[in-house]
Amino acid sequence: xxxxxxxxxxxxxxxxxxxxxxxxxxxxxxxxxxxxxxxxxxxxxxxxxxxxxxxxxxxxxxxxxxxxxxxxxxxxxxxxxxxxxxxxxxxxxxxxxxxxxxxxxxxxxxxxxxxxxxxxxxxxxxxxxxxxxxxxxxxxxxxxxxxxxxxxxxxxxxxxxxxxxxxxxxxxxxxxxxxxxxxxxxxxxxxxxxxxxxxxxxxxxxxxxxxxxxxxxxxxxxxxxxxxxxxxxxxxxxxxxxxxxxxxxxxxxxxxxxxxxxxxxxxxxxxxxxxxxxxxxxxxxxxxxxxxxxxxxxxxxxxxxxxxxxxxxxxxxxxxxxxxxxxxxxxxxxxxxxxxxxxxxxxxxxxxxxxxxxxxxxxxxxxxxxxxxxxxxxxxxxxxxxxxxxxxxxxxxxxxxxxxxxxxxxxxxxx
Amino acid sequence: xxxxxxxxxxxxxxxxxxxxxxxxxxxxxxxxxxxxxxxxxxxxxxxxxxxxxxxxxxxxx
Numbered sequence: 001x002x003x004x005x006x007x008x009x010x011x012x013x014x015x016x017x018x019x020x021x022x023x024x025x026x027x028x029x030x031x032x033x034x035x036x037x038x039x040x041x042x043x044x045x046x047x048x049x050x051x052x053x054x055x056x057x058x059x060x061x062x063x064x065x066x067x068x069x070x071x072x073x074x075x076x077x078x079x080x081x082x083x084x085x086x087x088x089x090x091x092x093x094x095x096x097x098x099x100x101x102x103x104x105x106x107x108x109x110x111x112x113x114x115x116x117x118x119x120x121x122x123x124x125x126x127x128x129x130x131x132x133x134x135x136x137x138x139x140x141x142x143x144x145x146x147x148x149x150x151x152x153x154x155x156x157x158x159x160x161x162x163x164x165x166x167x168x169x170x171x172x173x174x175x176x177x178x179x180x181x182x183x184x185x186x187x188x189x190x191x192x193x194x195x196x197x198x199x200x201x202x203x204x205x206x207x208x209x210x211x212x213x214x215x216x217x218x219x220x221x222x223x224x225x226x227x228x229x230x231x232x233x234x235x236x237x238x239x240x241x242x243x244x245x246x247x248x249x250x251x252x253x254x255x256x257x258x259x260x261x262x263x264x265x266x267x268x269x270x271x272x273x274x275x276x277x278x279x280x281x282x283x284x285x286x287x288x289x290x291x292x293x294x295x296x297x298x299x300x301x302x303x304x305x306x307x308x309x310x311x312x313x314x315x316x317x318x319x320x321x322x323x324x325x326x327x328x329x330x331x332x333x334x335x336x337x338x339x340x341x342x343x344x345x346x347x348x349x350x351x352x353x354x355x356x357x358x359x360x361x362x363x364x365x366x367x368x369x370x371x372x373x374x375x376x377x378x379x380x381x382x383x384x385x386x387x388x389x390x391x392x393x394x395x396x397x398x399x400x401x402x403x404x405x406x407x408x409x410x411x412x413x414x415x
Numbered sequence: 416x417x418x419x420x421x422x423x424x425x426x427x428x429x430x431x432x433x434x435x436x437x438x439x440x441x442x443x444x445x446x447x448x449x450x451x452x453x454x455x456x457x458x459x460x461x462x463x464x465x466x467x468x469x470x471x472x473x474x475x476x
Contacts, residue, residue, distance in 0.1 A: 072427060074445065110433045113430075114434060117434060118463070118466070122466060123466065353426060357469065359426065359428055360427075361428070361429055361430075363428045363469045364469075
């Protein structure tokens, strides 16, 4: 047996065991370094050398087929519940993160998921498409005459937040407050979690206090929507406890804002680097849905999906010990040359599914909304924001964890 | 009512198994199995499963 930290290579016969004793060590990726890039040559080289690399947190799975299998492997559970512990962090964010829907398994998870599903159904989301278009047009109207904007502050933040306000029946006038909170809380999902903890804790407390007020208001002014349904369910505490009620609303607000804001910014930067594709989208707006999928394939905000081994098991002749954290590298998998012969950005290409929404039991609950609102946004932006280019320095979150731009000054030709 | 799953686009996420465990389940090989003919009392569950499917692979009718 060949031991590497909490990982052992095993062979079925003596010959393999002998060979494995002299096997080259697995590649190592220092993913906790804020300078580390998930899109670096080092990751591509590691992917060529092995299906798996060692990291600061455990293992990184790098190839398409293995990521697809690991997403719903029966010996793995959702693993990011341990993200605060891996960063040696406790507090209000950690308490919420470790107990909300994404961190639950089994019956508890199924109960909460069944409860939340109807609010995110495709039918409901399709009916919201005109609202998405109206919101996008209103935001573009504000900055279009200038021919420039900070694409994050002036479009992706108010847009992602506005969609959530629409879905949850929250007052849009207070969008900036929610966007700021979501942005600050989002720092927890990057590799600088511990350093940013005071900011994250303050934002978490503000959001819980916002949600407390909201629930009190809604109890006094009932409404037949997602929050109304949760409040009704909460009347029977065994169906939905007070804490679960709060945790679920916090998840809906935070989860919806931070990811879409980042993903739309990544879409714009990708198109700025591929101006011919932007022109093509303007010409053929029916490609907008495919454009969303293609952006999420080459530049997902969720750069890894986390799993944890619930027992010892062997995969690809590698023994993975119980408790090992596995990060499934989404971007590395969906640019794997074994599956994507030409992985370059092309919104007209037929592609295998990406992993930008995770997969399996914990597949992103809000993906119909995210897909729907980003489709409508890209369709309109391509029509009205011609020849976009960077107009100053783009400020980025670290490239691993949940990534995206914090500030993105762009100039364009209004149309 | 009939339940049809387009296995070509199904990615085995298992959201249908969560939404309607009486109708959908995984067998020992990890393959999806389902009740192909349902009665009226199961239609709402089947529709919830169809709505929850990320790949929209389930057709009821």
